Amino acid sequence: MAAGARMVQKVSSTRTFARIAPHVIPAMDRTVHRLTRGKVLLSAQMLPGLILTVRGARSGQLRTTPLACMPTPEHGDGTWVLIGSNFGRTGHPAWTANLLAHPDDAVINWKGHDIAVRARLLEGAEREEVWQAALTFWPPYATYQARVEREIRLFRLERRATS
Numbered sequence: 092m093a094a095g096a097r098m099v100q101k102v103s104s105t106r107t108f109a110r111i112a113p114h115v116i117p118a119m120d121r122t123v124h125r126l127t128r129g130k131v132l133l134s135a136q137m138l139p140g141l142i143l144t145v146r147g148a149r150s151g152q153l154r155t156t157p158l159a160c161m162p163t164p165e166h167g168d169g170t171w172v173l174i175g176s177n178f179g180r181t182g183h184p185a186w187t188a189n190l191l192a193h194p195d196d197a198v199i200n201w202k203g204h205d206i207a208v209r210a211r212l213l214e215g216a217e218r219e220e221v222w223q224a225a226l227t228f229w230p231p232y233a234t235y236q237a238r239v240e241r242e243i244r245l246f247r248l249e250r251r252a253t254s
Contacts (some may be wrong), residue, residue, distance in 0.1 A: 106179075107237075114144030121157055130221075138229060141171065142200040147185075148192035156186045161226070161228050163222050163247070169206065172213075175244035187244045199248065208248040221245050 121142075138159040147154050161172040175187040190197060190210040197208050213221055222245060225232050236243050 092162060108216055116157075121155070143173070143186055143190075143197060144199070145186065145189045145197040146193045148188040154186065154189055156184075158186070159229070160248075161225060169250040171201070171208075171248045172221055172225065173210075173246045174229075174232060175246070176235040177239075177243075179231075181239055181241070183241060183244060187246070190246055193223040195251065197248070201235050205249050207253045209251045210246045213245040213247055218245055221247070 111122055113128040139162055140157060140159050142155060142157050144153055144155045146152065158173055162175065163170045163172055173186075173190075175184050177184040191212065194212075197210055199206050222232075222243075225245070232243070
């Protein structure tokens with residue numbers, strides 16, 4: 092692993108990062124993504140990233156959130172895993188409640204392409220297998236989990252047919 096990647100992992104594991112990053116990184120990602128018409132997502136320079144659009148669990152309004160993701164080619168072309176780490180903060184991120192409420196009504200923007208997806212919360216042995224892959228993919232997830240009492244939610248997103 093490159094020294095730069097190790098440094099970013101170390102910094103992203105800190106409590107200071109957890110306090111600041113949720114306010115700065117998504118705003119930067121949304122702005123750059125909009126200005127480049129979906130071609131660039133700044134945070135994707137370190138981790139693969141996508142833009143998730145799903146209806147709010149309570150409001151019903153469309154919510155757009157830039158997220159790191161873990162593409163999973165071993166499960167076929169067009170599947171992704173989202174990790175609801177919330178940067179190691181106490182509560183589940185709002186987008187996870189939105190996916191739980193509207194699992195069949197989500198769209199991602201992946202590398203500039205809008206793709207309709209179905210979300211499924213991972214549980215049991217499948218969750219554990221994917222969690223171990225996530226820890227290999229981005230080791231700071233272990234620090235995030237150690238910081239919180241809740242179990243970090245994992246979702247698998249799969250392409251769905253559009254009408």
